[in-house]
Amino acid sequence: MRDKIYAYLKSHNSGATSHELVEQVLKITGASPGISKTLIQTAVAGDRRFAVDEQHLWKIAEGGGTPFPETEFVLLSFITADTAERAKTIVEVSAQKIKNDTIVDRLHICINPGLSAASTLHLPPDFMQEIKNGVSGEKAARSLADFFAEAVLVGYDIQSAMHQINKILNTFQRTIENASLCLRCLTKKLMPALHQKSLSDVASHFKLPILDVRRTEREIGTIADIFSRYKELLKEHGFKTVEEALEFQYPLIEYVDFSKYAFDKYFLWSIPQMPGVYKMKNKHGEVIYVGKAKNLKARVSSYFWNTADRLQKIADLLRDVYCIEYEVTGSELSAMLMEYRLIQQYRPRVNQQFEVHERPARYGKLRNFIAILPSSTEESLELFFARDGLPLKQYEVLKDAVNFSEVEKNFRYHVLWNGETWPLSHVCKRRGNSSK
Known part of the structure; x- marks a missing residue:
């Protein structure tokens, strides 16, 4: 919430009253001036980015912000694996809490995504056994949320990690809204001349050890070394506070009309x-x-x-x-x-x-296929049908309501599944969705 207040004030240089911030940022209407003042004071308490002038307007404080040594960071490394439904799920997480370049705490979790999902993961046998013995997704997500507290999260693909964790937490009406620093984004800004910008490429650039086996406990050390170097580069660019770094990593959208x-x-x-x-x-x-x-x-x-x-x-x-x-x-x-x-x-x-975003090639004609794909909801599937000379058709159907025998009889096509072509009945059997 503080970051949203900061973003609002950044785009309103003249400042804003507590009442305005409550209505426009907190989305609370009808609050009295006294309650509005208390709400905003509580929301930004201890944050040196904010200041109030003589007219009781909240503004961005000059030179405000939290210096890097005073900021608590959580470095994050994670591994995802694909389930049979092609849905990615986190199976291992390592986190390291640091302040003033000193490790304060550590956390390592292997996550069992559930018996049915775990049985479909393609992982080395020893790693697979660790996953089967791991904690549930709910317990892991809650442990991570408690470990993160109010720290700034740091990872090479931190947004992906937060998305995966929030997918689990959302089912329990919780979410992670910590500020985050994406090392991949900082790489693009700090080292634009580096042609390849993967984690191993950056590690090679800094002559750091490159790991043959990607496991989170080993990778977290590489992330810590890269982050330490990036903090020095940020200081060379004139950024001394974490708030300045948070702004620098992404192009701003705050000044758009x-x-x-x-x-x-x-x-x-x-x-x-x-x-x-x-x-x-x-x-x-x-x-x-x-x-x-x-x-x-x-x-x-x-x-x-x-x-x-x-x-x-x-x-x-x-x-x-x-x-x-x-x-x-x-x-x-x-x-x-x-x-x-x-x-x-x-x-x-x-x-x-024209193509606004360049693609390797324009689409050709989609001909004679059925694709059965995961939907955005757990209960349904997306079915796409293509025939010569006819528009592509799309349906969303409940998993338990699909009569695949009728589908196969009516369309008599094959399915593109996991990069291979299969008879539809074979795919249905593999998915466990035989016709009723």
């Missing part, structure tokens, strides 16, 4: 970090562009990064955009197929003119 859109930056913040498709519409409701994304929040927000190197074609696109709609899918492949279907349906003029 949202008055011409039917949405604001809070809408962008609310988009889930999930695969899916999005439609951009003009004021007349016409779909002018359809896109897909592995991470909807990152992709849609990227259009509004107020950077000098923004592509001209994106700037041209935004001139006509009025509203954005999105739909979460169960996988990247589902997003790709849904994007294809929507482009065929709407024929958006921007998609016809």
Whole structure:
């Protein structure tokens, strides 16, 4: 919440009253001036980024922020594995809490995603045994949330880790909202000349030990070494506080004029970090562009990064955009197929003119196949059907309600499954979804 207040004040240089912050950021209406003052004072207590002037306006304090040595960080390393449904799940996490370059605490967890899911993981036998003996996802997520407390999270792909952990916590009405530093993002900003920017590439650049076996307890040391070097590079760039580093890692969207859109930056913040498709519409409701994304929040927000190197074609696109709609899918492949279907349906003029985001190749014709893919909900599946000369069709069906025998009889096609082509009945048997 502090970061949202900070972002709001950053885009309102003249300051804001407690009442305004309560209504615009906390989304609480009808609070009295006294209650509003108490709420904001409590929310920002001890945070030196904020100050109140003589007119009782909250502003960003000059030189405010928490120096690196006074900030508690949690370094995070994790491993995910694919289940039979092609859904990624975290199976191992190592965390290291540091302050002033001193290790304060450590945590290591192996996570058993459940008996049925664990049996489908493709891992070395010794690692597999550790996973089977691991704690439940609920216990692991709660332990991690307690371990994180108010620390700033640091990892090479930290957003992915937070997304996976929050997927578990959300089922228990909890979530992690810690500030986070993404080492991958910092690599792009601090070392743009480095051609390959994977963790092993950065480790090689700094002449750090490169691990043959990727296990979190070994990798966390590499992450700690890289983070230590990045803190020195940040200081060389003039960044001395963690708040400055948090701003530096991403291009800012705080100074974009949202008055011409039917949405604001809070809408962008609310988009889930999930695969899916999005439609951009003009004021007349016409779909002018359809896109897909592995991470909807990152992709849609990227259009509004107020950077000098923004592509001209994106700037041209935004001139006509009025509203954005999105739909979460169960996988990247589902997003790709849904994007294809929507482009065929709407024929958006921007998609016809050029690709806003470059792809290796344009889609060819999708011919004679059925794809059975995970949906964004546990109870359903997404089915895509393609025939020569006909539009791609998409259905969402309940797992228990699918009569696969009828589907196979009517379509008599094969299924692309795990990179191979199988008769539909064989795939249904592999999934355990035989017809009723």
